[in-house]
Structure formats: structure tokens, C-alpha cells
Amino acid sequence: MARPCKAKRVCAMPSVEVFGPLDQETDGKVELTLEEYETIRLIDLLECTQEECAAQMGVARSTVQQVYDTARRRLAQALVEGRRLHISGGDYVLCPRGEECPGRDCARRDCGMGRCGCGACLRSKEN
Secondary structure (H helix, E strand, C coil), rough: CCCCCEEECCCCCCCCEECCCCCCCCEEEECCCHHHHHHHHHHHHHCHHHHHHHHCCCHHHHHHHHHHHHHHHHHHHHHHCCEEEECCHHHHHECCCCHEEECCHHHCCCCCCCCCCCCCCCCHHHH
């Protein structure tokens, strides 16, 4: 029997959910899940390591690596093929303190609240 999927913690919903070419109609769309979006945000924007990203999302590092690889492939497909990118769906749970997230300033390694303000990444390092 297969192992059940574990919901990944996401800090907040993206402010924009659709991206695409402005000057032409597109033939199709590329779907990016919220957990894929979150790995791109944490690793590429906030410069977290995969281990820090995994702690933040409440999953294993190998899961983060798989999700991140898929996200990068989908982003590349949208850019190279000129398709519309939709961010929606997935197997996630919203962080209860995501609205209080200090955002980009929280990327410092010494932030007392953790990357999303909920302290989850700090608690996982203590255990």
C-alpha cells in the first residue's frame, strides 16, 4: 500500500495567480501547484537551503528536492513555450500565521520568528 501524501505548509496564497505573454494568445497553460510555488519562493527568493525549506514546509528534504525540480521544469516550459502559467491546487495547508509573515526581511538566518513567523523552522531544528 502506498504511503499517503503529506500536506506541505505554505505561508500564504500568491498575490497573482496567472502569468503569461501579453502580446499573443497562448495555445495552452502550465499548472504550478502552491507547494511548487512555495519551494521556488523559499529557495530562489529567500535563498533558503533545501533543508531549511523542508523544515519550513514540514516535509523531508528529498520531497522538497522533487517538488523544486518539478517546479523549475514547469517554469521553464511556460517561459520557453510562451504558455500561460497558472498557480493553483496541490496538497498543502496554509500556515496559521501566514498573514503576519514579515516577508523578505525574514530571510536573515538570525530571525527570531522563523521564515514565516510561525517558528516552525526553528522548532524543527531544536528537535
